[in-house]
Amino acid sequence: MTAPVKFLLVDDLDANLIALEGLLKREGLELLKAGSGREALELLLVHDIALAFLDVQMPEMGGFELAEIMRSTERTRNVPIIFLTAGVVDQEHRFRGFETGAVDFLPKPIDSQVLLNKAAVFFDLARQRQELQESRLRLLQANDQLARSNAELEKADRSKDEFLAMLAHELRNPLAPLRNAAMTLRKPDIDRQHHERVVSMIERQVGNLSHMIEDLLDVSRITQGKIELRCQPVELQPVLQSAALTVAASCKAAGQELRVNLPSEPVFLDADSTRLEQIVGNLLTNASRYSGELSRIELSSETAGTPEKPEVIIRVTDNGRGIDPELLPRIFGLFVQGSRTIDRSNEGLGIGLTVVHRLVQLHGGTIDAHSEGIGKGAEFIIRLPRLVSQQPEEAAPVILDADEPAALRILIVDDNCDSADSMGMLLEIEGHVTRVAHGAEEALELANEFRPQVVLLDIGLPGMDGYEVARHLRKREATEDAFLIAVTGYGTEEDRARTKAAGFDEHLVKPADLGLLRKWLEAQGKLRLAGV
Structure with a gap:
């Protein structure tokens, strides 16, 4: 809110002050009244005055003496002064008045229109000064904010560069032991002890990579507000x-x-x-x-x-x-x-x-x-x-007669050949029968012949994506009851809802959690043996 413009009225007669106040009163203007030069000086020390009306003839300190004091003080040196006088304003009085810094003389009785016109000029000038000062202050604040923003951007840019360099370093770190492990496993004479150490090393480094990737994905979800809890x-x-x-x-x-x-x-x-x-x-x-x-x-x-x-x-x-x-x-x-x-x-x-x-x-x-x-x-x-005296509900256990899960026919579909082939080898070692397809058309042809009970289906296939492949599988007699597992790098609630709508039974985020996969396959094996 803009501060009011302040005029100072100085006269030893109350009637004159009241008359001046009545004439000058307007919105946005504050009129300060003083009955003597001493009272005027006290007000001048406290307030920023845009214009002073001084009566020339006052006891103790007249208008000229007050003006001289005002001009000798830094705070009030530039305050415009209009003298009011009931006497004759001769050349000597005018010269003395202008010497003390007066901008004009107005004789009494005062011409109200002249008074209002002159007051309006100084009121408008004061308003313009206020607006300039406010604009200057806003500009300074904007410059300060811009400087702070630039400093923050430069700091963020440095942090980003440091992070990217560090990320490259951290992602490369596991590659050396993984490459060494692969070369070690190629040795025909590797003994069991070294084999176990190499396997442990691979599991550890893959775990490190997975942890870093999950953290990066979580940060991405956080910045986009996409993290959802299953409470x-x-x-x-x-x-x-x-x-x-x-x-x-x-x-x-x-x-x-x-x-x-x-x-x-x-x-x-x-x-x-x-x-x-x-x-x-x-x-x-x-x-x-x-x-x-x-x-x-x-x-x-x-x-x-x-x-x-x-x-x-x-x-x-x-x-x-x-x-x-x-x-x-x-x-x-x-x-x-x-x-x-x-x-x-x-x-x-x-x-x-x-x-x-x-x-x-x-x-x-x-x-x-x-x-x-x-x-x-x-x-x-x-x-x-904390919840008070509330225990989680336990699901009723499913009791099946079979103690051991059955071997399953599993179709693995992934355009990444190493990923698909390695998963096929792992599942065959664990007793399942597998087939691998590296594209959508190949997967659909193989499904009719192989009649898989479980399908591990990559979503990001070239051409026809995994969602469309799943819809085709659900429409075919050979695979309408197959257990479909979506394999994808995306794991938000929206992603899971989309795979569910496409006909998938489960959603597996890359790199695949093998423990979770084994749990699903074990349940499917037991259900098949039980004839469910």
């Missing part, structure tokens, strides 16, 4: 124990002590158990990654809150590297990490905490990071809403 009543303790198991081996290998302290009484949450395990697993992985040998990592939980707002607190604590105080306020930002060493050993992508933070928020909780500084360890505290 249901979940018991907390098994989820935390499972998360601890995911890092137990790496902690042991690094000579770290992992402690888990959980409440003896069951604690239940309305949560997505997979995402909850991911939250805690990421924090434990970070704790292990940023702690050295012989360090201690602790996972604990406790109930808290009030009967009206029950909570559970989950803590992940370590006595490792700690967090720089400058980094702590933005620790959950995207691509934020501590100082990066040249070898970047075990530092990860710097996006795990961003994923954790968002997942905790989606669960209606909060997460805080604490550290006393470098070398003094760190603690992450999660607070989540």
Whole structure:
């Protein structure tokens, strides 16, 4: 809101002040009145005056003396003055008045139209000055904001470049051991011990790659607001124990002590158990990654809150590297990490905490990071809403007579030959009969002849995509009852709904979770034996 323009009226007679006020009164103008030169000076020290009307003849301090004081003071030097006088304005008075900085003389009785015209000029000038000052202030603020935005963009650009360089480094890291493992497995005289070590190495490096890819996908979903939870009543303790198991081996290998302290009484949450395990697993992985040998990592939980707002607190604590105080306020930002060493050993992508933070928020909780500084360890505290005395519903078990699953006829469709062929070999080793197709037309022809009971179908096929192939399979007598599994790199709720609509029974995100696949195949094998 624009401040009012202020005029100063100075006259020792109240009647004159009231008359001036009546004449000059208008919207946006504030009239300040003074009955003496001393009162006028007090007002001039407090207010920014756009125009002063001074009576020439006043006791103690006349208008000329007041004007001289105004011109000798920095604050009031440039205030325009119009003298009001009831006497004769001779040449000497005019000369003295203009010498003190007057812009005009008005004789009494005052011509109201002349007064209003002159006042309007200075009112408009004051308004223009205000608008210029406001425009200047807005321009300065805009320049400051632009400078800050440019600095933030430059910082973001540097972070992006650093991240892309680091991502290339991290993605290349597993390739060397995988290539070495492949060459080792080609050796005809490899013994069982070396074979087991190579297999473990492959599994470990593939797991690292999968973890990085999942983090990248999660960040993409977070920035697009596409992460969705599948919440249901979940018991907390098994989820935390499972998360601890995911890092137990790496902690042991690094000579770290992992402690888990959980409440003896069951604690239940309305949560997505997979995402909850991911939250805690990421924090434990970070704790292990940023702690050295012989360090201690602790996972604990406790109930808290009030009967009206029950909570559970989950803590992940370590006595490792700690967090720089400058980094702590933005620790959950995207691509934020501590100082990066040249070898970047075990530092990860710097996006795990961003994923954790968002997942905790989606669960209606909060997460805080604490550290006393470098070398003094760190603690992450999660607070989540807790269910009171509510256990998850257990599905009634399906009891089948068959103890062992049957071998299945499985058709694998993928235009990536290595992916399809390797999956076929793996499933044949596990006792199934497989056929492989690398295109849609080939898959449909083979399906009529092979009559598969299970189809692993890649969505991103050239030409006819996996959705269309699935629709064709559902219309054919040979495959209308087949168990169709979509194999894709996309795993959002929209993607799953689309595969379901196309006729798929399950949705498998690349790289395929072999444990989950085996579970589905085992269930299908038992159903076939039971004649279901």
